[in-house]
Amino acid sequence: MTHPDLPSSPSPSRRLWLAALGIVFGDIGTSPLYALRECFSIPGVALSPDNVYGVLALVTWSLLLIISLKYLLIVMRADNDGEGGILALMALIHRNAPVEADETRPKDPLRPFNWVVLCGLFGAALLYGDGTITPAISVLSATEGLNMVFPSLARYVVPLTILILIALFALQRHGTRVVGTWFGPVMLVWFLVLATLGLAQIAAHPSILRALSPHHALHFLLSQRGLALGIVGAVFLVVTGGEALYADMGHFGSKPIRHVWFALVLPALLMNYFGQGAWLLAHPESAAKSSLFFALAPETLRPLLVLLATVATVIASQAVISGAFSLSSQAVQLGFLPRMRLQHTSAAESGQIYVPTVNFWLMVSSVALVAFFRSSSALAAAFGVAVTLTMTLTTLLLVPVMLRRWHWPKGRALSLALFFLLLELGFVFANLLKIHQGGWYPLLVGALGLVVMTTWKRGRAILASRLAEDGVALPALLADPDFLALPRVPGTVVYMVSQEKSAPPALLRLLRHQRSVHEKVFLTTVRFRPQPYSLSEKRARVETLAPGIYRLRLDYGFMETPHLPRALAELAAREPALGLDDPTYILGKETLLATDRPGMAKWRERLFAFMVRNAGSPTRYFHIPPSRVLEVGSQIEL
Numbered sequence: 001m002t003h004p005d006l007p008s009s010p011s012p013s014r015r016l017w018l019a020a021l022g023i024v025f026g027d028i029g030t031s032p033l034y035a036l037r038e039c040f041s042i043p044g045v046a047l048s049p050d051n052v053y054g055v056l057a058l059v060t061w062s063l064l065l066i067i068s069l070k071y072l073l074i075v076m077r078a079d080n081d082g083e084g085g086i087l088a089l090m091a092l093i094h095r096n097a098p099v100e101a102d103e104t105r106p107k108d109p110l111r112p113f114n115w116v117v118l119c120g121l122f123g124a125a126l127l128y129g130d131g132t133i134t135p136a137i138s139v140l141s142a143t144e145g146l147n148m149v150f151p152s153l154a155r156y157v158v159p160l161t162i163l164i165l166i167a168l169f170a171l172q173r174h175g176t177r178v179v180g181t182w183f184g185p186v187m188l189v190w191f192l193v194l195a196t197l198g199l200a201q202i203a204a205h206p207s208i209l210r211a212l213s214p215h216h217a218l219h220f221l222l223s224q225r226g227l228a229l230g231i232v233g234a235v236f237l238v239v240t241g242g243e244a245l246y247a248d249m250g251h252f253g254s255k256p257i258r259h260v261w262f263a264l265v266l267p268a269l270l271m272n273y274f275g276q277g278a279w280l281l282a283h284p285e286s287a288a289k290s291s292l293f294f295a296l297a298p299e300t301l302r303p304l305l306v307l308l309a310t311v312a313t314v315i316a317s318q319a320v321i322s323g324a325f326s327l328s329s330q331a332v333q334l335g336f337l338p339r340m341r342l343q344h345t346s347a348a349e350s351g352q353i354y355v356p357t358v359n360f361w362l363m364v365s366s367v368a369l370v371a372f373f374r375s376s377s378a379l380a381a382a383f384g385v386a387v388t389l390t391m392t393l394t395t396l397l398l399v400p401v402m403l404r405r406w407h408w409p410k411g412r413a414l415s416l417a418l419f420f421l422l423l424e425l426g427f428v429f430a431n432l433l434k435i436h437q438g439g440w441y442p443l444l445v446g447a448l449g450l451v452v453m454t455t456w457k458r459g460r461a462i463l464a465s466r467l468a469e470d471g472v473a474l475p476a477l478l479a480d481p482d483f484l485a486l487p488r489v490p491g492t493v494v495y496m497v498s499q500e501k502s503a504p505p506a507l508l509r510l511l512r513h514q515r516s517v518h519e520k521v522f523l524t525t526v527r528f529r530p531q532p533y534s535l536s537e538k539r540a541r542v543e544t545l546a547p548g549i550y551r552l553r554l555d556y557g558f559m560e561t562p563h564l565p566r567a568l569a570e571l572a573a574r575e576p577a578l579g580l581d582d583p584t585y586i587l588g589k590e591t592l593l594a595t596d597r598p599g600m601a602k603w604r605e606r607l608f609a610f611m612v613r614n615a616g617s618p619t620r621y622f623h624i625p626p627s628r629v630l631e632v633g634s635q636i637e638l
Helices: 014-024 035-039 049-077 086-093 115-143 151-174 177-204 206-212 215-223 228-239 242-247 254-282 287-295 299-333 356-373 376-405 410-432 440-469 474-479 505-514 564-574 602-614
Strands: 488-496 517-529 540-546 549-557 584-593 629-637
Touching: 014 177, 014 254, 014 299, 035 049, 035 228, 035 254, 035 287, 035 376, 049 206, 049 215, 049 228, 049 242, 049 254, 049 376, 049 410, 086 115, 086 299, 086 376, 115 151, 115 242, 115 299, 115 356, 115 376, 115 440, 151 299, 151 356, 177 206, 177 254, 177 299, 206 254, 215 228, 228 376, 228 410, 242 299, 242 376, 254 287, 287 299, 299 356, 356 376, 376 410, 376 440, 440 602, 440 629, 474 540, 505 584, 505 629, 540 564, 549 564, 584 602
Parallel strands: 488 517, 488 584, 517 549, 584 629
Antiparallel strands: 540 549
């Protein structure tokens, strides 16, 4: 399998850079639609030259320090075999320990999760919230341009936004490959337009370039102490989408992302922000600051700019939605979410995944947010909280990577992390002031996501311990003369097992009732490694445990979807004597009952039982033909 960021990959081509421009930078590239406008919408922030210089200095150095220095130059070094994102970062820290499918095997299955896992899971949950907010605020901010171009159509802004969102999510099942060819060119036009609009204003008011000096930012914050946190919270909107640069690294590699950022995206963004600042200095009394971005264009071109902005925001939304699909796939493979139906929308690119369940709930949530908040300004508060917390959690997870993986001196690693934390915690506190304005939403999503993921992981551990209580150690079963003397039934069967040291519960139940064993039995374990991908020729390993009894291990990367029949067919082609041409798959099906036994709170046991009942079928998850499946049921008290 070829992966774009593996060491053997060729040098990135211009086509790859153009594709990275279209997918990776859509979110941060559409921030000029609303970010600077929000800074000067705060009551008490006058449109004086000192204030404009101060805000622009904050914008400039936020982009340079948070995006350029932290993400592009440091965080992107923490790649998990080319993959990025907060779950990949969490897996990188625990890379030496394989994680089995739907199961964890700690010494104490009821022990608390460590801080690394909790940070990773909470960050992942916040990204789901981001995945619902980004489409809503991006598309809504673009369609709000109708207020300036066609004032009579202002009442249609919300319905039009909802229709665009529904269409966007409806198209997800076709994948990004069809539209991917024009993502890059459209975003290239977008960034060139940003730069052109900004340069025109800068040329008319070149004194605006004084805002490049960081002393204006310090002077502004000191002179606006009572408003500082609110202003900082609004300024943070310019770096929203920065977390996507790291999450999307696996699609293109770090080099194209860095090159595109420094060569085009960063200059275009700065030019446009400075152009908006120059326009504000020239029109301090204009009411058009509510549509600041569109005011930069000549009136005759504004309808085209609204159309271009709408297309750009749809592309930006596509990137974060695709990121949510990838996040779901990783969480399932790492055992933090139930199995769900995954569809690969491209035979050439394994990372192009469509998850119908996730897509449906993202659509419902985004439409509900637009209907509830009704303006991009109202949504801005919710947007900032999600991204600030995610970035801060990324910094915390970066510390053990710097110490354990990169072997940096402790003083260097902690000093750098403290520097970023001081910057980001200021943004966090500023955005937490907006909890009552909408910041509660991503916190609610994050809390619910954390509960769901920890409940699933802990519930699987408890279930494994309950099964072990009534189970039989596999070595003891294989050494039992009565078991070895049982009659053998013709045929080959495959048992799916998660605990390799224990006999499969489904096998034990069949032995009690049938008193026979199939001629060939494969005890199969599907394991997911912290690496994103596994070579197919090294995927399967077979070990003979007893005459006709085999242990089969199948290794997958956490970015892959297991296909059991295909893996067995590849093994059968290499080793025909195993008799794996047409096996029967025997799966256990447990009915779970909530009890007062130690483990989890009863409400969490009920939640876990509900998730088990509604989890994706193992048959579908492992791509097993239903006609070849035999299910053996039982009741288990949690």
